[in-house]
Amino acid sequence: VHRLRDFKDTRFEHFLAGSIALGPPVREAAIRGVEIGFGELNLKEAGVGALIRKAVSEVKKWHRGGNTHLGISLLFIPLTISAGVCIAKYGNFRALREWVSHVVKSTTSIDAVEFYKAIRIVNPGGLGRVKGEKRVDATEDNFENEILSKGVTLYDLMEESSSWDIVAWEFVNALKTAFEIGYPKFWQIYEETSDVNIATVHTFLELLAFRPDTLIARKIGLKYTEVIDKAVEIGLNEAEKYSRKAREILELGGLKTVKGRRALRKLDEELAQRGLNPGSTADILAASIYISILYGFRP
Numbered sequence: 001v002h003r004l005r006d007f008k009d010t011r012f013e014h015f016l017a018g019s020i021a022l023g024p025p026v027r028e029a030a031i032r033g034v035e036i037g038f039g040e041l042n043l044k045e046a047g048v049g050a051l052i053r054k055a056v057s058e059v060k061k062w063h064r065g066g067n068t069h070l071g072i073s074l075l076f077i078p079l080t081i082s083a084g085v086c087i088a089k090y091g092n093f094r095a096l097r098e099w100v101s102h103v104v105k106s107t108t109s110i111d112a113v114e115f116y117k118a119i120r121i122v123n124p125g126g127l128g129r130v131k132g133e134k135r136v137d138a139t140e141d142n143f144e145n146e147i148l149s150k151g152v153t154l155y156d157l158m159e160e161s162s163s164w165d166i167v168a169w170e171f172v173n174a175l176k177t178a179f180e181i182g183y184p185k186f187w188q189i190y191e192e193t194s195d196v197n198i199a200t201v202h203t204f205l206e207l208l209a210f211r212p213d214t215l216i217a218r219k220i221g222l223k224y225t226e227v228i229d230k231a232v233e234i235g236l237n238e239a240e241k242y243s244r245k246a247r248e249i250l251e252l253g254g255l256k257t258v259k260g261r262r263a264l265r266k267l268d269e270e271l272a273q274r275g276l277n278p279g280s281t282a283d284i285l286a287a288s289i290y291i292s293i294l295y296g297f298r299p
Contacts, residue, residue, distance in 0.1 A: 005272060014065025021062040022069060022076065025055035029077050033084020043106035049114030049154055051077045056118045067122040071167040071283035074115070075175060076290060078103040083294055093294050101174035107154035112136075112147045115154050129226050135160050164232035166214045166280045175287055182207055182288025187297060196299045198255045201264070204278075204285045205254060209247040212239035213278035220276070242267070242278065 003012050029051050035041045055073040082099035086092065119138045130137050136146050136157065146152075161168035170177055185206045190199035214232050217239035221231030245267050253260035271277060289297075 001277065002268075005268060007272075007275075007277070010065040010068065014063040015068050017063040018059040018065075018068040021058045022055055022073065025051055025058055025073075026076060026080050028054070029080035030084040030087075033081040033086075034088045035084075036081070037085040037088025043102060044108055046081050046103060046106065047111070047114075048077055048081065048103065048107050049111030049118070051081075053114045053118040053121065056122050060121060070118065070122050071280060072286045073118070074167060074171055075178070075283060075287040078171070079175060079287060079290060096291070096294065097174050097179050104155055104158070104171055104174060109148050109151055109153055111154035112152050112157050113144050115157065116143050116147070130160075130228050164214055164218070164229040166211055167283050170284055170287070175291070177207065177210065178284050178287040178291055181210055182284060183291040183295070186288050186292050187295075190297070190299075193256070200285070200289070202250065202254050203288060204281060205246040205250050205264075207284055207288070208278055208281045209243050209250060211281075212236060212243045213281045214239070215280040216242060216276050216278055242271070242276075 001007055001010055001012055001015060006012055032041065032046055032051070036043060036046060052070075052073045055077065056067075056070055059069045059073075078100055079096075081103050082096055083093060085099050085103075086094070086096050089095075116136070116138045129139060136143055136150070136152055140146070147157075155172065158168040158171045162172045163169075166177075182203055186199050186203040189202045190196065193199060217232045217235035218228065220235030220238050221233065222228075222235075224234050225231050245263075249260055249263045249267065252263050254264065255261055
């Protein structure tokens with residue numbers, strides 16, 4: 001979905017409405033971070049999971065376009081808490097990524113329960129099922145008791161998922177891709193072009209070229225198995241094909257050339273016809289732009 005392309009049940013304006021609805025929960029996360037920075041709360045009281053649940057609940061109140069912001073909320077909430085800590089402690093964001101690592105590693109079993117409640121609220125498509133001794137399935141009715149009895153934290157859940165979900169991987173690794181690839185690339189392209197749209201699209205292509213989108217892989221693989229990690233494994237070759245196409249589009253000049261624009265439209269059309277969307281890459285792109293804004297980017 002983008003401003004020139006809608007899905008049947010999810011439109012561009014749903015993402016706009018959801019982004020605005022995120023404002024109050026994100027503000028609350030920033031305040032929570034400031035309180036941690038001033039020593040009024042400890043990290044385990046940050047309430048990452050509850051804030052994610054609140055964020056997706058607010059989004060759902062304001063549109064009927066399905067799940068638009070679960071992955072974004074998973075990245076934005078710890079990032080925002082960390083920003084609040086940095087403002088309170090240092091007055092700048094030099095230690096921002098370090099604090100993202102502290103925040104995600106300090107999550108609790110209650111955070112895990114709250115995150116699974118967030119999943120149940122938005123009921124994302126292509127959820128699949130997880131299997132394994134240390135894994136907890138969000139589709140099971142007893143997930144809360146299982147999480148609490150096992151002492152599984154939100155970080156643990158994301159670590160278990162990180163082999164087949166790049167947003168979970170990003171959470172566990174303190175937004176490594178967003179900080180090291182997305183944010184600097186977005187800033188670089190904007191400085192070269194003075195065009196926010198080109199910077200956004202090219203950064204998206206860079207991220208997609210860097211790593212296959214696991215949402216694409218999941219949607220393809222779930223046609224053959226409901227077990228999520230197996231599904232992603234099955235669909236990964238197809239997802240890698242789209243990563244190669246993203247790299248080829250960039251090599252053709254992307255939005256800056258006629259050949260690049262033609263190749264990009266062709267890729268967009270193919271994805272739409274197959275009902276595939278690189279949504280996990282889009283979540284990491286959103287975090288990359290958010291980091292850019294925190295570091296002073298203004299169009």
